[in-house]
Amino acid sequence: MKTGKVVSINPRPASSSADSPSVPDPRQSAVAFREVMRLIGDGASVRDITDAVAFSADSEALMRRVLARYGFERLPDTYGELFALFEYCDSLDAASGVGMRPADQLVEWQAASFVVWRRKSPHLMPAIELYCAGDIDALRALHRAQDTLTVLGRGYLATED
DSSP states (O other), rough: OOOSSSOOOOOOOOSOOSSSSSOOTTOOHHHHHHHHHHHHOOOOOOSSSTSSOOHHHHHHHHHHHHHHHHHSSSSSSBBBHHHHHHHHHHHHHHHOOOBBOOOGGGHHHHHHHHHHEEEEOOHHHHHHHHHHHHHHEEEEEHHHTTTTTHHHHTTTTTOOO
């Protein structure tokens, strides 16, 4: 039976406050990003990936929490940055295995995934290694030094000539 009511798929925090949106399990970046998109709109009005992203108070608060987990300090300015960020964070999660494998299997998972990522996207390995090691401060410094969010946005859907 279908209803017209929209219900968040995110778990409710134990103690909820009216001015703080519920935050998804930090290991579920795809869930968090779906919730961000729900809060800012479906992107149907996006004509160009250089269009500016307008965050609501709820979506900004959620986005800042998610960004902190992945070592970013600023919000995406454009839809290109936003969509590329989704893919980037999903890559970090996939390489880490967190949320996909039991904790006792993560070392083995990461060793195998590093082989694949070194071959597939060697430029991501410094970030992947820092993320998997849990060194978010060093990851934040890397993102700041490389201006990763800007680079991701510029490269999003770029085609080679």
